[in-house]
Amino acid sequence: MSRINTSDGETNKSKDSWTPQNKLNTGQELQLDSYYGPELPPDVLFPDQLNKYLKEQIQNLSLENGSLRRSLEEMQDELNNSKRKLSKPGLPIAGRASEIAANKIAELSKKLREQNAELESMKNRAKDAEAKLRQIEANATTDQQSLVPQMPSDDELYEKDKQIKLLTEKLQSTNAKMCEFRNQCQSLKQELKLAQKVIECEVGEKIGFQDLAKENGSWRGRAQQIITLQNKIQHLQEQLSNTTITEIPATNVLRQIEKDRRASYEETSKQLNQKTIQLEEMKKKLEASKARNKVLENEIIQIKTKLSTMMDKGMRDEQLVASLNNQINVLEDK
Numbered sequence: 001m002s003r004i005n006t007s008d009g010e011t012n013k014s015k016d017s018w019t020p021q022n023k024l025n026t027g028q029e030l031q032l033d034s035y036y037g038p039e040l041p042p043d044v045l046f047p048d049q050l051n052k053y054l055k056e057q058i059q060n061l062s063l064e065n066g067s068l069r070r071s072l073e074e075m076q077d078e079l080n081n082s083k084r085k086l087s088k089p090g091l092p093i094a095g096r097a098s099e100i101a102a103n104k105i106a107e108l109s110k111k112l113r114e115q116n117a118e119l120e121s122m123k124n125r126a127k128d129a130e131a132k133l134r135q136i137e138a139n140a141t142t143d144q145q146s147l148v149p150q151m152p153s154d155d156e157l158y159e160k161d162k163q164i165k166l167l168t169e170k171l172q173s174t175n176a177k178m179c180e181f182r183n184q185c186q187s188l189k190q191e192l193k194l195a196q197k198v199i200e201c202e203v204g205e206k207i208g209f210q211d212l213a214k215e216n217g218s219w220r221g222r223a224q225q226i227i228t229l230q231n232k233i234q235h236l237q238e239q240l241s242n243t244t245i246t247e248i249p250a251t252n253v254l255r256q257i258e259k260d261r262r263a264s265y266e267e268t269s270k271q272l273n274q275k276t277i278q279l280e281e282m283k284k285k286l287e288a289s290k291a292r293n294k295v296l297e298n299e300i301i302q303i304k305t306k307l308s309t310m311m312d313k314g315m316r317d318e319q320l321v322a323s324l325n326n327q328i329n330v331l332e333d334k
Helices: 047-087 096-145 154-203 209-214 222-241 247-333
Strands: none
Touching: 047 096, 047 154, 096 154
């Protein structure tokens, strides 16, 4: 730590002569009821150091408040969308499961409103703390300019340290509450999604809320469809039991026709399968022939290339023989 000269004739005071109470007075009583932040480092003694430290804390608090505000807005949007979907006409939700889901959503909405109210209170406290921190920052700058080479009393420094520790404890408690609120908001969001899944299972897994709204009340749930089908089956069984003996021959004729139709269909299917197999075999043979033709074409090209090379070589040999004969004739003439 750097030393401070009180005057030209005074002795320099070293670091060892400082006690926890010998910190500079900022010139204001730190009455920050709602201030919260991490514990002040022990080396913050001068107003400019405190000013820098408080600026960093203000930035951190602003970022955290912005993140919480965005999370709250996202949850509120999801809740409003769910309410709009549930309040739309033409959504017949049958069964006790839908009632339980609706009650659960109402309960979750109530919890969310309570959490929002608490969160708004914490945000207001954070804003007050930021305003007081800015005031302290301005006061610290003023005190730094008007600082005289006289050290504050030990009692004042002790009182300031006591207030700072109290504010630090409040800050830690507030941070713990903010974490708890975030966890509760996340839990409420998950419960809301689960309630939406329950409602979708009740009205149909592959039918969306918007599709249901377009049906204008004519859509029926799975339970209603099952009851309708059961009634139809019962009605058909009654009709079948009331069939007279005179209707039996017609039934036999229909069965014989159905049997013949099935036999014809099976025979046609067999023939189709055979033709398909033959077609696949012909395709394979055609592919093999194409591959063979390609190989033969390559061989023909190679043979033509070799033949051309041999013809060129033969012509060069004939020219060489003619040249040698000419040379022999010339030598014989000499």
